[in-house]
Amino acid sequence: xxxxxxxxxxxxxxxxxxxxxxxxxxxxxxxxxxxxxxxxxxxxxxxxxxxxxxxxxxxxxxxxxxxxxxxxxxxxxxxxxxxxxxxxxxxxxxxxxxxxxxxxxxxxxxxxxx
Amino acid sequence: xxxxxxxxxxxxxxxxxxxxxxxxxxxxxxxxxxxxxxxxxxxxxxxxxxxxxxxxxxxxxxxxxxxxxxxxxxxxxxxxxxxxxxxxxxxxxxxxxxxxxxxxxxxxxxxx
Numbered sequence: 001x002x003x004x005x006x007x008x009x010x011x012x013x014x015x016x017x018x019x020x021x022x023x024x025x026x027x028x029x030x031x032x033x034x035x036x037x038x039x040x041x042x043x044x045x046x047x048x049x050x051x052x053x054x055x056x057x058x059x060x061x062x063x064x065x066x067x068x069x070x071x072x073x074x075x076x077x078x079x080x081x082x083x084x085x086x087x088x089x090x091x092x093x094x095x096x097x098x099x100x101x102x103x104x105x106x107x108x109x110x111x112x113x114x
Numbered sequence: 115x116x117x118x119x120x121x122x123x124x125x126x127x128x129x130x131x132x133x134x135x136x137x138x139x140x141x142x143x144x145x146x147x148x149x150x151x152x153x154x155x156x157x158x159x160x161x162x163x164x165x166x167x168x169x170x171x172x173x174x175x176x177x178x179x180x181x182x183x184x185x186x187x188x189x190x191x192x193x194x195x196x197x198x199x200x201x202x203x204x205x206x207x208x209x210x211x212x213x214x215x216x217x218x219x220x221x222x223x224x225x226x
Contacts (some may be wrong), residue, residue, distance in 0.1 A: 035216075042116065042201055042218040043156070058213065091154060103146075103214075105155035 002027045006091050013085075013113050021076045021109045023091035030096030032038075032074040033103065036060060037088040049074055050096060069107035078111065085113045115139060117204045119217040126192050126224055134187040134220045136202030145178050145185035145213065146203040149196075157202060159187075189222070197224045 013019045027034065034046040042082040045058030049068040063082025068074050074093075078085045088110050092103040117138040126132055136145060144163050148156040162178035162185060173190040185204075189196055199219040 002148040040218060043203075045213055045215075048213065059215075102150075102158040102161065103156075105157070107155050 004091060004104050004106040006089075006109050008109060009107065011109055011111045013111070015113055016080045019078050019085075019111065021078065021089055021091075021111070023074045023076065023106060024072055025093040025104070025106075026072060027093055027095075027104060028071070029093035029104070030071070031092070031094040032068070033092040034058070034064075034066065034074070034076045035090045035092065037090060037108075043090065046076065072110075074095060085111060087111060098107050115129050116215055117202055117217040119200075119202060119220045121220060122218070123221040124223070126222070128194060128224055128226055129191050132189040132192055132196075132222060134189075134200050134202075136185045136187070136204070136217055138183045138204045138206075139144070140183065140204070140206045142178075142180060142204050142206060145186075146205070147176055147187050148201045148203065148216075148217075149198045150201065151198045152211075160201075162201045192222075192224050194224050194226065197222055 007022045031050045033048045035043040036046055037043055044060050046064050047058050047066040049055035052071050055066050055068050065077045088108050090108045091106040094103045095101050117136050142212045146161050147159040150156040164180050176187045180187045199221045201216050201219045203214045205214050205218045
């Protein structure tokens with residue numbers, strides 16, 4: 001069964017700690033994305049990767065880091081430099097190509113920093 | 115720059131129709147529509163490409179007016195299952211430097 005998974009569903013961390021959110025897909029998609037969702041602000045792009053070992057900053061990359069060592073995996077690290085990390089984080093994948101296609105979203109991770 | 119969606123929220127009775135608009139200040143190549151139920155991931159509805167193509171998906175259809183840089187999502191004879199937040203995502207014409215940018219969403223509530 002193909003899909004995209006994120007873990008954990010809920011995550012609690014103390015202020016000042018780094019935390020890594022997992023995102024895995026078995027859809028054989030080239031492109032992967034990380035979005036942050038806050039109430040009333042829609043989906044904002046943090047980082048994206050169109051191919052293994054390459055990634056680009058999105059609109060709100062400050063305080064976040066990513067890696068793309070494998071096609072299936074695109075973990076996101078929320079660092080202590082991120083001023084307001086409490087949010088709902090969504091990972092998505094897409095087949096890739098010259099134009100945007102349907103994005104498949106994971107179930108999300110709700111991060112709460114205490 | 116985020117596209118602007120209107121209205122921000124709407125409440126309808128089952129069976130009524132709804133229109134959700136998405137406007138951009140940039141020339142667009144495509145518009146994407148997603149629906150997100152509370153606490154869940156967004157789910158793809160449809161993509162409209164430059165050329166004014168209208169698409170349909172069951173009782174949900176959409177249009178794209180490239181001259182006005184605007185797309186509208188039409189929900190006909192709404193069902194309870196249509197409740198959720200609808201997002202448009204826009205892709206500017208000069209692809210290569212632009213990313214898919216989502217609007218802030220329209221919350222649709224269908225009541226019996």
